[in-house]
Amino acid sequence: MSAPRWLDRMPAWPLYLAVLVAFPLLVYPNEVLFRWTGISIGGQLTYIFIYAILALGLNVVVGYTGILHLGIAAFFGIGAYVTGILTVPAYPFGVGFVAALVLSTGAAALAGILLGAPTLRLRGDYVAIVTLGFGEVTRFTLRNLEEITAGTRGLNPVPPPQLPAFLEPPLRLLGITPDWSLDYRLFYFLALGLLLVVIWLLHNLEDSRLGRAWMAIREDELAAACMGINASRVKLSAFALGCGLAGMAGCLYATVLASTAGPDAFDFNRSVLMLCCIILGGLGSLRGTLLGVLLLIGFDNVVAPVLDGFIQASGISSGDNRFLTFSNWKLMIFGLALILMMRFRPEGLLPSRQIEAEMHTPQPLTEETA
């Protein structure tokens, strides 16, 4: 089974990029949509960009290298909280956005290395459990260390980045108010810009020596090791990069939200949701990951609330009937999507060619798989 024709015929990426850049600049579309749905699509797109960075990080670990990571939200949280501690007025550090971005990326990558170094040599299933356990430990620690993390309230306010003075005139020319709290489009372009950098980086890595080593390990770790790849080091590098990107996304998240949110924003469900995104889109595929994030996060943040609003407005539900609240069916829809995908299109919507071939080759009858 190859990808359906309409997916092959999708237009090239410059078109999407042009739409994404033009959408907020034209002001009008976003306002019409806002009047219609009560949701700022542009504002939500900012979050979708952030989650795309998170999902791309997860894709490095799960998609490229084949390590099942069930705790990516913990590294997202580490990024957010490092940013919070470094920037919030309650702490004396007060560093700028760029420094916070670099440091939280680094901290998350370091945490990934500390967790990965002793555990990545374990069997695949066990690594999944270790990451899951680490995710929960991180969440409980964030909640319990109230003196440092302010418990369930989270750290705030995280200040917005300092806008360089030379950027102000061109921004005004584009009709953007150079004030982070007044105009969502500053965060929008910041997140989009960082996302593009990440995509560019990963696109180049895919065909690099390191990227090929990751995929070789995914396909067959033993064979890769026999070809002279230092498996543990290569796996660790993927883990560190993936966790680092998650930390970067976390920093951006905290900055846009102006708060680290509570520890429960970084729970297992968040990790699984990101995993669903990359599985739905196509493991190991950049385009697939982006599509998966757009579909699932878009569904979660935009479609579900909009439908809820419509149901409320139409008067079918008086608001207290839980069967008629659309959000109460969300998990069901996610779950069914996962089950049906695995059954009928396990390689995802926009798969990478290798994974597609792999998913449709019957497993050889070895002792491990029989």
Next chain:
Amino acid sequence: MFPVLLAAAEAPDAWQTFLQYTLIGLSNGALFALVALGYTMVYGIIELINFAHGEVFMLGSFLALALIGVMGLEEAALWQRWLGIGLLFVVVPIFCGALNVGIDLAVYKPLRDAPKLAPLVSAIGVSFVLMNVGLLWGGAADRHFPDLVSRENLLGSEAALSFTYKDLMIVAVTVPIMIALSVFVKGTRLGKAMRATAQDPLAAKLMGINADRVISVTFAIGGALAGAAAVIYGLYINTVSYQMGFTNGLYAFTAAVLGGIGNIPGAVLGGLVIGLARAFGSGYVGERWTSALVFVILIAILVFRPAGLLGTHAREKV
């Protein structure tokens, strides 16, 4: 057991608290062990981490709650109550066992030859669907589960140490179940077929074992144990919610890994260790750190003894 407890009742304070925590830990641990058995048996046979297991457990407790309402057990006379509880221990395990088998046939079975990731992700999907069923069935808030079993202390109301009817219930249900399970696995033909399939599925098939049937039986037993655990959980903890499957499933799974996944006595041992760790953690470190503690133990065990406490170290074959 009783003489020891009575002696402890007169022992110095530190000892008393220690024993009390041990008791709580063991009874909670027995509960985790029941759920852990379902994980470990399924993993032993088809190498699948059945993420939906915790949700089967959750739905079992919801069914028990509904049945208590239907039978009107809260207002019933004492003997009717016991009869009703006995009935719960029959109906709920059957329901959970059937549900588990149904999930396997509908979702996992078509994926037997697929790469390992596919059934695992499906299991996460099933767990979401069942959690949503629980949400629609019981609502988002915690629900009170009637306090049908007395909290009266068996050691006398004056005793410093407490061992209630509820604790007794856990022992009275779990110990026979575990004995029956080990007799079944060790002594019957089907149990033998199960062990053979777990050891080497291909060779077992070549010997004429009907692997599909063995797998179904495994899911049925695992589900039934979760059902029994669900009834105990409701009667013991008295609060159920649609999210309880996730947390308790995670503890139980930790227990299974701790004991060496795929290893039946290991799951029981792991459950008891997790129960004790939680009890001592709550008692000596602080309630809010217990969950973190459990997972730290899990990671430590996996790093230093990856095969678990009772598992044999098997190299992944090439």
